[in-house]
Amino acid sequence: MTDAEQIRALLQARADALHARDAAAVAAFLADEIITYDLNPPLAHVGGPVQARASLDQWFATWLTPIGSEACDLQVAVSGDLAFAFGLIHLAGTKTDGEEIDLWFRSTVCLRRIGGAWRIVHEHNSTQFYMDGSYKAATDLKP
Structure with a gap:
């Protein structure tokens, strides 16, 4: 398995752990x-x-339901023991108060090979905001 394939598998396993709401597995x-x-x-x-x-x-x-977390157009770049991955993430599910979440946001994950295994050393997630003076988060955007 290539480094990029290992990183894609790691990120999918993390999404699966998020879906299961398994904090230990995500961490x-x-x-x-x-x-x-x-x-x-x-x-x-x-x-x-x-x-x-x-x-x-x-x-x-x-959260009331499992958490859906799906990467869209995930790009992975690797150089030696450093790598980064970026793409759009679709987060979906139902909160305990009944609110339905359907959110797209940007994500960049930086990884380092530590002790022979890839580990996440930095992550940056963000949403855009409207530049109309309201500064309201643009959580309604979809790709």
């Missing part, structure tokens, strides 16, 4: 020192799998 793909720029505040999340797992457990508790 297992992270490096000990990861910095994430995610959709939720604060601007930067610093920590490793232990911190991520606690945060994920809290977030998963707000």
